[in-house]
Amino acid sequence: MNFISNRKTLTIDNNTLSYLDIGTGPVLLLGHCYLWxxxxxxxxxxxxxxxxxxxxxxxxxxxxxxxxxxxCRSLPQIADQMLYMMDHLAIEEFAVIGLSVGGMWGAELALKAPHRVKALIMMGCFLGFEPEVARAKYYTMLNIIQHSAKISENLITQIAPLFFTRDVENCHSDLFIDFKQTLAKMPPKQLDTICKLGKIIFGRRDLLEDMGSLTAPCLIMTGLEDKLHPVLEGYLMHDAIKGSEYVHIPQAGHVSPLEQPEFVNIQLSLFLNKHYPNPTHANTAQIGHHLNNNNH
Structure with a gap:
């Protein structure tokens, strides 16, 4: 799918935020994960x-x-910026679909504007503190990158596999190679922001207790082989968010939208058809039934 004609920009704090705007109907705000x-x-x-x-x-x-x-020094501030974008586009109501950090700022946004966020889907995400051992490991990596102004081959061999299923070199070799090349080509100026943003993400606050006040329907999805935010973290979120639904994504690591796109699409459609349907689409119930049948 060619997105060139659907790309737009918005100036926030004198910097340009680029975004895709595609389709018509109820609005979905999609937040991607770190390094993608x-x-x-x-x-x-x-x-x-x-x-x-x-x-x-x-x-x-x-x-x-x-x-x-x-x-910009925190995830709540990023949530404010996304809300500003919605205001700029004159969008009052929307659902959020967030992967990893996209789910983190998405949850902040859902708490800030509960009357506007009609559904929240978090994938490969954890809203508690980053575990201490993992945080220390990631901070060390970021400090090395900042000091050297590049991501070394040694670091790439450590970082890239974290995003994929264990059998990535057989199942998704092209994705794996492309991702490693992307990391290797990042210029120093971009890496400075990448490192600052990484420290914001890994040093985030604990939102789990606050999620008890979430009013929007919530779906949590975790790849069964996610190394960055494993299934256990998904269960902790599921327990903290009353009425939430939890789905395991088979044969997927952290980047499940790329590794298992059909499965992810089915689950998103089922949830949205139930909690945030397009009222002009008369056959949402039939589609949900069809997707359910295909999933068994």
Whole structure:
């Protein structure tokens, strides 16, 4: 799917945020994970934009967006920026679909604007503190990258496998190779933002207790082989969020929208048809039934 004609920009704090805006209907705001960009949602946008308007920003320092604004130092501030984008587009109500950090700022946004966020889907995400051992490991990596102004081959061999299923070199070798090449080519200026943003993500606050006040329907999805945010973390979120639904994604690591696009599309459609349907699409119930049948 060619997204060139669907790319737009917005200036926030003198920096340019790039985003995709595709389709018509109820609005979905899609947030990608760290070190990727909005194109990670290509399969989902192709599927969902048939009945929804899909808005997918490139996070600061990712894709075609500018560097992190000087004033931005937390995930709640990123949530504020996304809400500003919705205001700019005159969008009052929307659902959020977030992968990893996209789910983290998505949850912040759902708590900030409960009357506007009508559904929240978090994939490969954890809203508690980053575990201490993992945080220390990631901070060390980020400090090395900042000091050397590049991601070394040694670090790439450590970082890249974290995002994929164990059998990535057989199942998704092209994705794996492309991702490693992307990491290797990141220029120093971009890496500065990547490191600052990484410390914001890994040093985030604990939102689990606050999620008891979430009013929007919530779906949590975790790849069964996710190394960054494993199934156990998904269960902790599921326990903390009353009425939430939890789905395991088979044969998937952290980047499940790319590794298992059909399964992910089915689960997204089932949840959205139930909690945030397009009222002009008369056959949502039939589609949900059809998807359910295909899933068995």
């Amino acid at each position: 960009d909005a194109h990670i949602w290509a399969h989902q946008i192709a599927h969902l934009s048939q009945h929804y308007r899909c808005i997918a920003p490139d996070l600061w320092g990712h894709g075609q967006s500018d560097d992190l604004p000087e004033s």
